Amino acid sequence: MTKKLVLIVVDGLTPAALERAVESGRAPALALLAGHGSYRRATSVFPSLTPVCLSSIVTGAGPDVHRIPHLVWWHRDERRIVEYGSSFAALRAAGMAQAITDTIFNMNQKHLGAGAVTVYEALEDEGLVAAAVNITCYRGRTRHQPVLPWVTKPAYGPRRFFYYSLFESDPTGAPFAVRNRAGGSIDVYASAVGRWLVTRDGFDFFAYYLSDFDFASHAHGPLGAEDVALVRTDAAIQALLDAAGGADAFLERYAVILHSDHGQTPVEHATHLESSLTAHADHVVVTASNRAGQVYLLPGARVDAEILARSFDGDETVEVTLRLEHDEAVARRDGEELRFRPDASGGTAGWATSGDAAILDHPDALHRAWSALANPNAGELLVSAAPGWEFADLGGRHHAGGGSHGSLVEGDSVVPVLSVGVDADVRRITDVMPAVLEHFGVAAPAYVAARERVA
Ligand SMILES: [Zn+2]
Numbered sequence: 001m002t003k004k005l006v007l008i009v010v011d012g013l014t015p016a017a018l019e020r021a022v023e024s025g026r027a028p029a030l031a032l033l034a035g036h037g038s039y040r041r042a043t044s045v046f047p048s049l050t051p052v053c054l055s056s057i058v059t060g061a062g063p064d065v066h067r068i069p070h071l072v073w074w075h076r077d078e079r080r081i082v083e084y085g086s087s088f089a090a091l092r093a094a095g096m097a098q099a100i101t102d103t104i105f106n107m108n109q110k111h112l113g114a115g116a117v118t119v120y121e122a123l124e125d126e127g128l129v130a131a132a133v134n135i136t137c138y139r140g141r142t143r144h145q146p147v148l149p150w151v152t153k154p155a156y157g158p159r160r161f162f163y164y165s166l167f168e169s170d171p172t173g174a175p176f177a178v179r180n181r182a183g184g185s186i187d188v189y190a191s192a193v194g195r196w197l198v199t200r201d202g203f204d205f206f207a208y209y210l211s212d213f214d215f216a217s218h219a220h221g222p223l224g225a226e227d228v229a230l231v232r233t234d235a236a237i238q239a240l241l242d243a244a245g246g247a248d249a250f251l252e253r254y255a256v257i258l259h260s261d262h263g264q265t266p267v268e269h270a271t272h273l274e275s276s277l278t279a280h281a282d283h284v285v286v287t288a289s290n291r292a293g294q295v296y297l298l299p300g301a302r303v304d305a306e307i308l309a310r311s312f313d314g315d316e317t318v319e320v321t322l323r324l325e326h327d328e329a330v331a332r333r334d335g336e337e338l339r340f341r342p343d344a345s346g347g348t349a350g351w352a353t354s355g356d357a358a359i360l361d362h363p364d365a366l367h368r369a370w371s372a373l374a375n376p377n378a379g380e381l382l383v384s385a386a387p388g389w390e391f392a393d394l395g396g397r398h399h400a401g402g403g404s405h406g407s408l409v410e411g412d413s414v415v416p417v418l419s420v421g422v423d424a425d426v427r428r429i430t431d432v433m434p435a436v437l438e439h440f441g442v443a444a445p446a447y448v449a450a451r452e453r454v455a
Contacts, residue, residue: 012214013260037420047292053261060433062371067113089395120158131160135209198243255421265411270398288391292406294379
């Protein structure tokens with residue numbers, strides 16, 4: 001009989017943090033899962049930022065299909081900035097009411113590509129019950145009315161849907177989610193909901209999203225987060241095991257995939273990406289946050305993406321820029337260029353390239369770069385920050401002295417994957433959703449099969 005499946009996403013958990021946690025004995029729940037399952041590392045998408053990553057995990061598609069380009073981006077049709085919550089100051093700078101609507105509602109109802117299928121939609125269309133707590137990519141077919149009286153707009157999520165005390169498909173008695181973010185109250189809320197769901201065995205598939213580790217890693221750096229937050233993350237996982245009556249009973253009933261959406265790397269310096277483009281300020285919109293940025297050409301701009309790319313030559317804050325030229329992608333680094341496009345043969349080698357391959361020596365870089373550039377909501381120029389650097393957000397905030405992510409570099413891009421009781425060959429975070437569907441015998445969307453031809 002097919003076991004039910006719990007997908008645990010620990011935001012910002014690096015492979016090194018998971019490996020050390022398991023070896024040190026400080027994280028008994030993680031160690032228990034590791035002891036019963038198989039472990040590997042996988043790659044994230046570009047930019048390695050949570051809205052892009054969670055959309056990729058939930059849809060099994062890259063940004064080319066799911067169309068979420070960044071934490072902050074320029075909406076060409078509506079001629080405005082979309083901001084999904086880089087920081088409180090960034091929300092305020094983008095216009096608080098609009099930014100909150102974009103983050104909570106529009107990302108799922110309007111921005112997430114119509115051609116993408118979420119894991120909840122795919123499973124529930126086959127009669128299974130999906131549950132989700134706090135995961136910000138939640139699109140499903142069940143209408144949920146908010147539980148807070150001053151919000152009136154409904155959201156469409158899976159049947160069992162819990163979102164930061166704002167949407168709750170069932171009364172669970174979980175404490176208010178956002179009362180003490182730095183103290184871990186978001187994951188305390190998630191674990192109370194998780195305990196309720198597991199106690200009732202109230203789902204076939206459950207997406208359990210824990211975000212407090214990433215929050216701590218931004219503040220304290222990826223190493224510091226291991227001291228501050230990992231024990232709490234582990235306790236949130238232990239809560240599920242306990243709710244089932246112990247680890248054996250839990251694993252008897254559920255298969256598990258545990259992974260993160262992206263890594264983090266230490267950042268020492270912050271810059272304003274637009275300060276490198278002041279000569280072209282009238283022709284572009286710059287959106288930047290964490291360790292990735294995008295530059296959009298305004299209609300009638302008298303510059304092109306190549307000119308913009310050249311303005312970053314010798315800029316210590318930028319490692320690589322990416323752009324499209326006709327049917328080719330162009331990566332530029334230190335004034336040198338690599339051109340690439342999917343191989344016409346469709347073979348597994350995948351790519352026709354010219355130039356020095358070392359320009360994109362990052363994990364799975366050609367695939368990730370191509371998918372990011374093929375997103376119609378992406379800027380004409382994509383920017384990946386140099387190690388140690390971060391781009392200040394719309395509100396001027398950054399995490400210098402702590403940690404960040406978003407770039408192509410390995411530390412931002414490689415994630416740990418643990419699977420228990422499920423045959424999940426997860427090499428990329430976009431492999432998770434197809435593995436879940438396969439576990440339940442549900443067919444994957446056509447874009448999953450298409451992707452394999454360009455491996
Ligand atoms: Zn983050």
